[in-house]
Amino acid sequence: MTPATAENTVKCVVWDLDDTLWDGTLLEGDELHVPDANRTLVRVLDEHGILQSVASRNEPGPAEDRLRDFGLDTYFLHPQLGWSAKSASLRTLLDLLNISADSVLFVDDSEFERAEVARELPEVRCVTREKLHELVAGGRVLPRQVTADAARRREMYQAEDRRRGHEETFQGPAEEFLSSLGMTLRVRNATEGDLDRAAELTRRTHQLNTTGITFDRDELAELVRDPGHRVIVAELDDRFGTYGTIGLAVLSTGPEWTIRLLLMSCRVMGRNVGTALIAALARTAAAHGARTVAHFRPTDRNRQMLVTYRFAGFAVVSRSEDRVVLTMPEDRIPAVPGYVRLVTDDTATVLSRPTQEVTR
Incomplete structure (x- = not known):
């Protein structure tokens, strides 16, 4: 066919x-x-x-x-x-x-x-x-092209139906609802099999997107191979099923690790997992002896991501007409919210991780 x-x-x-x-x-x-x-x-x-x-x-x-x-x-x-x-x-x-x-x-x-x-x-x-x-x-x-997420699209719709039914009947504070979902966020280095979905996210995600930069598959593949960069993907599951690949970060590495792009799929809006992803990035940078810097380019739709950065502990160090530069103080690396379990690839050397974080 x-x-x-x-x-x-x-x-x-x-x-x-x-x-x-x-x-x-x-x-x-x-x-x-x-x-x-x-x-x-x-x-x-x-x-x-x-x-x-x-x-x-x-x-x-x-x-x-x-x-x-x-x-x-x-x-x-x-x-x-x-x-x-x-x-x-x-x-x-x-x-x-x-x-x-x-x-x-x-x-x-x-x-x-x-x-x-x-x-x-x-x-x-x-x-x-x-x-x-x-x-x-x-x-x-x-x-x-069929990404891994596309191949399980029907299952994700069915999981969302079950999730919505639970939300409609749940009684209690918002944080208790989030805890009831049993969310697990997996943060890892991107592989070849992730690149189509990652490129798709940069094209389609505008609201929960820090800079609006787009990358095609070949550009992302080049960054994955470049020792001076990291391409990170985040996958979210809960008790009802998977959300698929819902987050992407592109960082340049060195004495400072600079988040050139951070985005979250709108399918997880309201799940409040952005802080957990930022925590994973900052902890990994700290494990490599680097501080974390972030760029933000304002658009008419993405102000929420600047709020997410500030809430996670980033401080603004400079502003221009088209860019805000923020840095994470070394003593302000955010804790992982208690309602999400964080699983990461390479934060094993980080000390004093919260109990809900698991390193593979």
């Missing part, structure tokens, strides 16, 4: 069921069968980070039972089963998945249903299952 060009990449495929995902009509008591080509395609789409759901005129219970019987139920997020217009089902999915209509492929055997969706949601691409297979084979659907 051929990868898609960037402009044609699809984020979600929404399947009808009767005579589309499976052969036969459930309500008519037909013997249902999922073609092997459809089974394979569902798996391939999932492995390439393309979300999938269902919009079908069927009773929820029996339809869900059959999806479970076929071993396909876990692939589909928020199945829309019932008697609403298909366009209404798709609007619900767009809201639940937080994606745009132009990133969705709707697959249905019924010309009437495709026309109804095309009229109400003209940005959604509406196709038959035969056309879907043709588009995939022709390189119009699958992304060219």
